[in-house]
Amino acid sequence: MNADLTSRYGTMVFSDHVMKEYLPSDVYKKLSETVKEGKPLDLDVANAVAHGMKEWALKHGATHFAHWFQPLTGITSEKHDAFLDPVGDGTAIVKFSGKELVQGEPDASSFPNGGLRATFEARGYSAWDPTSPAFIKDEVLCVPTAFCSYSGEALDKKTPLLRSMATLDKQTKRVLALFGKNPAHVTVNVGTEQEYFLISEKDYERRQDLIVCGRTLFGAPPCKGQELDEHYFGAIRPTVNSFMKELDDELWGFAVAAKTKHNEVAPCQHELAPVFCNVNRAVDENLLTMEMMKLLASHHGLVCLQHEKPFEGINGSGKHNNWSFGTEDENLLDPGDTPEANLQFIVFLTCVIEAVDNYQDLLRMSVASCGNDHRLGAHEAPPAIISIFLGDELSSIIDALTSGETAAHTLREQLDFGVDVLPNLERDTTDRNRTSPFAFTGNKFEFRMPGSSVNVSDANTVLDTAVAKTLKEFADAMEARGDMEFEHAALNWVRKSLQAHKRILFSGDGYSEEWHVEAERRGLCNFATTADALPCFVAEKNLELFSEMGVLSPVEARSRYEVKLEKYNKLMNIEANTMEVMARRTYLPVISAYATKIAKGITTVTAAMPDAPMSHEHRELKTLTEGVNAIYDGLDALRDAHVAAEAIADSQEQANAYAHKVRPAMDALRAAVDAMEPIVASDYWPVPTYDDMLFYC
Structure with missing residues (x-):
């Protein structure tokens, strides 16, 4: 490896x-x-760590320090304090104590809290998380921290994640002890594939919807979209490549192991994938990556769009969450060469299957967002129905176990290209079903539902907690099995569990209408919108799960439900307001002006040549005037639905109105405006079109 490349890493x-x-x-x-090992850290040690950290930071040009945390906004927050401390004689010293390292005190009332804190109860605490390393960003020493209220309730995304990791560690060790293994610790590993769009800064600046909402509220389909599949893995544009190079360099400096980059399916869409690491650090690194993407894009005259669906009719952007867990010695989701004979793997696989089936509603809720509602079920994103894809080999093993038969060993086939100079390759026993929300991909599960803008702490917290619960139930059953041989008892438990939860397994086309009918027959959840999914957070069985596993108290869970609900309603309100303003002030005047031009043209030509054939011009004028009327009708309908929604006091009922009344009205208004775009002359159209934005160079 290049020496300069390695010397830059982690600096x-x-x-x-x-x-x-x-x-x-x-x-x-x-x-x-x-x-x-999670041992407590005393103040003397913290002081020594703070001193060493300060000396290192100063050497690298840092002037300030900040507790870097994840409030319930989903993004990161930081308050910068200078290392300088005046001593009263006109001079200053450099100071950073152990107490300043370990504990901060940001204002807790101005962040979303779901009713946990009032403005007159502003005090909150940030607490150093030593398992995620500090880093220097913009001359600031950033210390990853948890964030809690004065009375100790978690006000952030990190704390529940750390709790879920701890409970999964505890229950996994119980199960492994039954197999005669006693690891020091169990780690959840995650790799987050971040998708995003890059467009020209000049185009972005002329689109109010992109600036305010992060997505285009209007826009007719481009002449050419993604139908030729030529952008996927295609040659990267020079401007984009320069951006990617700078991004890699910055991320490597933060020890973010950015590994893979490529063009995605849609024009202007790209992906970055890092090397897997501990889930806590993976979440921190992903948030830092998203921040760097937005910052560095401007250096190249670009804007990075991380909304799940910035452009209607082409691929949206996801954040595929590759999840596995294991000890220092083994990946517990690795089936080995003979998975049918690997009881330990079968037990852990079964526990994951049961957990996903029991808490499919929570998993769907964990990825629910205003933006993701536009993405799920469309253009390579999985549907809103949770199901598990296992592949042929594991599916046959599951079938054998549930029927009481002996599973046959599946030999891996060789792929022969038919060309002597090309090597034969071993075919994987699992395919990549792109329509599956939760797919087994060799030695991990790929949860493909999270949207590109989300903090994946929520999804991983739910997944860790649900799997820990099922592992606990298995360990409880085995520890109380009496005289029954462990292997026999374990296989009995596996068989019963798989028979009860086999409904969640599906290997077909998740986009098909037949699957929606079949999923309903099986009793699977199908929450099409965020408003439909969010109540799952406070369902009694889910409150009991979080409480029993020590991840969220009922009060903390309800607060998060309220925060998510409030955010959804606010975003929908912002989109509706923006749409109304743009339709009235941006589009209607231009369409009317162009109709007037056509009308004047007809009048002028007819005056000069009364017998001139003008049927096409009259038809064009009629289309434009009817289009203007349709836009006015759409505006009236949207305004009525929006006003009615705003008047609803109950947050859940308001969300339901936004999802099922306001959004259809928005779709209708969009269709009316978009129908005018191909008709109005390009020099009249007031904003960059999809053709302009998606093919800017």
Whole structure:
């Protein structure tokens, strides 16, 4: 590897390697025990760590420090404090104490809290998370932290995730002990594939909908979209390639292992995929990646769009969450060469299947957002119905187990290209079903429903917690099995569980109408909108899950439901307002002006040549005037639905109105405006079109 490339990696991170250099050996040892084993850290050690961290940060040009946390907005927040501390004689010293490292005090009332805190109860605390390393960004030492209220309730995304990791660790160790194994710790590993769009900054600046809402509220289909599949894995545009190079360089400096980059299916759509790591750090790194994408795009005259569906009619952007868990020695979702004989793997696979079936509603809720409602079920995104794809080999094993038969070993086939100079390849036993929301892909599950803009803490918290619950039930049953042989008891439990939860397994086309009918017959959830999905958060069985597993108290869970509901209603309100303003002020005047031009043309030509054939011009004028009337009708309908929704006091009922009344009215208004775009002359049309934005160079 290039020496310059390796020397750049991790230079902006207070990593384990840096700690060894800047911390005394006894302090490094105690901090390592905290990071790896969860042991508490006393103030003396914290002071020594803070000193070493400060010295390293100053050497790298840092002037401030900040607790970097994840409030319920879903993005990150930071408050910068200078290292300088005046001493009263006109001079200053550089100071950063252990207390400042460990604990901060940002205002808690101005963040979404779902009723947990009032404005007069503003105090909140941020607490250092030593398992995610500090880093330097823009001359600021950023310390990843958790965020809680004065009375201790979690006000962030990180705390529940850490709790879910702890409960999964505990229950997995119980199960492994039954197999005679006692690992030091169990780790959840995640790789997040981030999709995004890049468009010209000049086009972006002329689209009020993109600026305010992150997506185009209007826009007719382009002359050419993605139908030729020529953009996917195609040669990367020079401007985009320059952006990607700078992004890689910045991320590598933060020790974010950005590995793969390529063009995605839609024009202007791209993807970045990192190397897998611990889920807590993976979430932090993904949020940092998203921030860097937006910042660096402007260096190249571009804007990075991370909305799930910035352009109607072409691919939306997701954030595929590749999830697995294991010990320091093994991946517990690795089937091995003979999965049919690998009881440990079968047990863990069964627990995942049962967890996803029991809490499919929670998983759907965890990815629910205003933007994702436009993406799910369209153009390569999975449908809103949760199901699991296992592939032929594991499906045959499951079928054998549920029927009481012995599963046959499946030999891996060789792929022969028919050309002597090309090697024969071993065919995987699982295919990549792109319509599956939750697919097994060799030694992990790929949860494909999260949208590109979301913080995947929610999805991973739910997944960890649900699987931990099922592992607990298995361990409870095995520890109470009496004299029954473990292998026999385990297989009995597996067989009963798979028979009860086989409905969640599906290998076909998730887009088909037949699947929607079949899913309803099986009793699977189908929540088409965020408004439909959010009540799952506070369903009694789900409150009991979070409470039993120590991840969220009922009060904390309800607060998150309220925050998500409030955000959905606010975003829908913003979109409706923007749509009304743009239709009236941006589109209607232009369409009317163009109709007037056509009318004047007809009058002028007819005056000069009364017998001139003008039927096409009259038809064009009629289409334009009817279009203007349709837009006015659409505006009236949207305004009525919007006003009615705003008047509803109950947040859930308001969300239902936005989803099922306002959004259809928005769709109708959009259709009326979009129908005019191909008719009005290009020099009249007031904003960049899809043809302009998607093919800017």
